[in-house]
Amino acid sequence: MSTTAPVAGTSPRVSVVMTCYNEGPFIGAAVRSVTDQTRADLVDKIVIADDGSAPETIAVLRELEAADRRVEVLYGTGGNGISRQRNLAIARTSTPFVAILDGDDLWTPDKIETELPLIEADPQVGLVYSDFYLFADGDLSSAHLAKALDITGAADLAKAYFQVDPPIVPSTTILRRAVLDEVGGFDPSVKVFEDTDLFNRLARVCRFAFTPKPLLYKRVRRSSITGSNRDLMAQHAFVAFRAAAADPRLMPLVPARLAERASKLANSRFLTGDYEEAVALARLALRLDPLSLRSWLSRVATAPVMRPIVGRMASVAGRRKALGVQDPAGGGSGR
Incomplete structure (x- = not known):
């Protein structure tokens, strides 16, 4: 593990x-993907x-602490959940910028070198994000590009993020720590997303900043898909209505947002063979937003006539890659 010394004149x-x-x-x-950064x-x-x-x-964590003086482990007793854990970790830091890394993901070596200048250059920017790779657990060679949309030029960023995500x-x-503190960090009452x-x-x-350079390898694990379909849609609704309650301009956009989430979930469940739930979710998407092309395409794609076609594809992983399904949970970390 690298213990790179600071470059002269930097901190x-x-x-x-x-x-x-x-x-x-x-x-x-x-952790090595952090310590090996350029x-x-x-x-x-x-x-x-x-x-x-x-x-x-725990044994692995103790080894990591011993290997690099910058590693600090907060040993919890369990049951806190990811929001509280992230807040606890953030509270142990003092730098002006904070980067998040899930314990099963990997950064590319130039992640910090690429992103940090983008957020440092403009004091109005509070978050920078990038494209990323998805790879099947245990097979980094399966990695394929997952592109994120650049919404940073939107005149109304809150509306753009809510609509597009x-x-x-x-x-x-x-x-940026200052804006993270301003909004109160992660909310422990939000259990998913x-x-x-x-x-x-x-x-x-x-404001947000974006780089189209993929700077992350995100591991796709079945165990990272949280809850049942109905649970996930309930959580999507909870988060959407929270945002709309804080910003009433978003309320008319809630059905379209939830329809998009239902469509993604329908496609994902269909690809993994859960046909009954796929059809139910596609129908839900149409009820929420009957004028949406995405909802209609999802309904057609999950129709029984499509099952033999999908069945001829080589594997679930191959199906997901071929059809561009990025996140079985339909957005967010999916943890």
Whole structure:
């Protein structure tokens, strides 16, 4: 593991916050993707908030602490959830910028070198994000590009993010501490899509920056798909109505936003063979937004006549890649 010394004339300006729950097989590589950065000298601390992992993962975390003085592990007893854990980790840092990295994701070596200048250059920018790669768990060679939409030029960023949700993957972001403090950090009352909730709030108080360069390898694990379809739609609705309650201009946009989420979930469930739920979700999308082309395409794509066609594709992973399904949870971190 690299212990890169600071370059003359520079000082650490970014801290990395990570969460962990039984991610022992992955978190070592995640930390190394930070310490091996081309500008690792700009990293002050790597704070890992553990939420009551099993002994095997705890042993890995202790090894990481011993290997690099910048690594600090907060050993929790469990049950906090990702929002509280991220807030605890952020509270242990003092740099003007904070980067998020999930314990099973990997940064490209130039992540900090590419993004930090973008957020430092403009005091109105509170968040920078990027494109990313998706790869099947255990097979980095399967990585394929997942493009995010650039909404940074929108005149009304809060409305643009609510409507489009690029997606912004937390592990691609660097955040300005001042605006993170201004909006109160992650909200522990949001159990799923806590990142979407945060970004909705940030979009009301700052600008975003974007680089089309993919700076993250995001691991796709079945265990990272949270809850049932109905649970996920309920969580999507919870986050959407929270945003609209804070900004009433968004209320008329809620049905279209939820229809888009239902369509994504329908397509994902169809590709993994859950046909009954796929059809139900596609129908829900049409009820929410009957004028949406996406909703109609989802309804057609999940029709029974399409099952033999999808069945002839080589594998679930191949189907997902071929049809561009990025996140089974339909947005956000999917954790």
